[in-house]
Amino acid sequence: MEEKILASWIGIALYMILVIYVGVKYYAKIKSISDFVVAGRSLGFWVAWGTILATWFCSGTSLGGAQMTYLFGMRGVIMDPIASALAVILFGLFFVAKLRKLKYITVADFFRYRYGPEMEIASAIVQILGYIGWLGGLLLAYSIVFQILLGWEREPGLYLATIITIFYTTLGGMFAVALLDFIRVFIFWVAMWFGLYFAFAYVGGAGALVSKLSPDDFSILPGSGYEYLGYVGLFGLLYYIASWINQPLGSISCQDLVQRGLSAKDEKTSSRAAIAAGVSYWIIGLTGGALYGLIAKVLFPVLDQPEMAMPMVVMYTAPAWVFALFVVGLLATIMSSADSAALIPPSMFVRNILPYIKSVSEEKAVQIMRIIVVVGTLGALWIALYLPSIYFLTQMAWYMMMFVQAIPFIMGIYWKKANRIGAITQAVFNVAMWIVLGLYFYGQTGDVWAAFYMPGPIVMPLGLVVFVVTSLLTQHKSPPKELVELPA
Secondary structure (H helix, E strand, O other): OHHHHHHHHHHHHHHHHHHHHHHHHHHOOOOOHHHHHHHHHOEOHHHHHHHHHHHHOOHHHHHHHHHHHHHHHHHHHHHHHHHHHHHHHHHHHHOHHHHHHOOOOOHHHHHHHHHOHHHHHHHHHHHHHHHHHHHHHHHHHHHHHHHHHHOOOHHHHHHHHHHHHHHHHHHHHHHHHHHHHHHHHHHHHHHHHHHHHHHHHHHOOHHHHHHOOOHHHHOOOOEOOOEEOOEOHHHHHHHHHHHHHHHHHHOOOOHHHHHHHHOEOOHHHHHHHHHHHHHHHHHHHHHHHHHHHHHHHHHOOOOOOHHHHHHHHHHHHOOHHHHHHHHHHHHHHHHHHHHHHHHHHHHHHHHHOHHHOOOOOHHHHHHHHHHHHHHHHHHHHHHHHHOOOHHHHHHHHHHHHHHHHHHHHHHHHHOOOOOHHHHHHHHHHHHHHHHHHHHHHHHHHOOHHHHHHOOHHHHHHHHHHHHHHHHHHOOOOOOOOOOOOOOO
């Protein structure tokens, strides 16, 4: 074990040298908000594909995916990576090229020009809060990796993760983030495939693994009586549907995905990169997370910490050099999401809230963004240190994004009669209904997750009706705005 830990430290040290080098190299290239946020819209296909894929593939997909398949089989990973990959593909097919052509920088830009300042600010605020919460969860994932795999205590791991995230995100902005994301994909893919090779050899091959599992472990359909994740009947069905719609509806207008798409050099590149990333995500997500959980189910029938299913498989079946590569790759995937979460709050604030407070120059705006990276990451550190329910808070924030802006985003692109009053009305209606139904489901189940997700299949169709009816009734009072291209 000491040999594996030493090899991991060497690998981490080499990777951190690369991180520092890239951040310093691209510091001088940051001249404008566009440079800092969307890399000057200069990314080619391979880097754009890599940065979308690496951002989407985070600790929730790897550690969380292995945990969910260990507990529930393939049904446990419907939400992520199965539905998550579908979200990226839909984004590439129907949305990213249109947004890239319009030269937007943040997704809140879309809401400003399509619906007005109210929806722009609402979108920015919801996403700032959501991404700071998400970053807190990612810093906690950093700490768990340091603590379990390298013997660190929780707090030192959090402090180191915070320093690293602030340093290279502040220095290089989206240039550094995108290039490092491109590298991270390959680091983890190599580690994942080598780890699977030794794990399969240890259990006797794929055929032996399948023979030791039940057919139900491979099903993504609801169980008998609409059973899903421990719930049956109507509750099970609602939970199942919610798992399919959360990402395809909630994520297509999230800033991290939109930001990566807008960083591509042209519309065709952005669309192709997103579609390819979605397909790749199915492959890497199911093998780099879910499959490890099934292997752990055979190797460790009773596991006290199912969230450690993936690292335990590698730890007990692979040689030291594979374990070291795995640790570096796992940290890299966490970092690829952490830098996104750190970059988005400042970009949303400076681009979509600050102009209503004060007018500043491009150079001053970049300085403010760098300051907010520090402040936002420190806020995420505080959350990770003192709020043990951070994971639930993060999920609530993502779901709020779906309720607030998914319908106006989709309809605003494909329905010319969508207007400001319709967008605001559905956002208020959706959030209010979500709270009411969430309290009801929590009272019935006592499960925070169930309370978050079960209202979605009920609220979203009603919200769509509210949006359409309100928009049609207020066409004269609030004439729809056309999407306009930003000046170069």
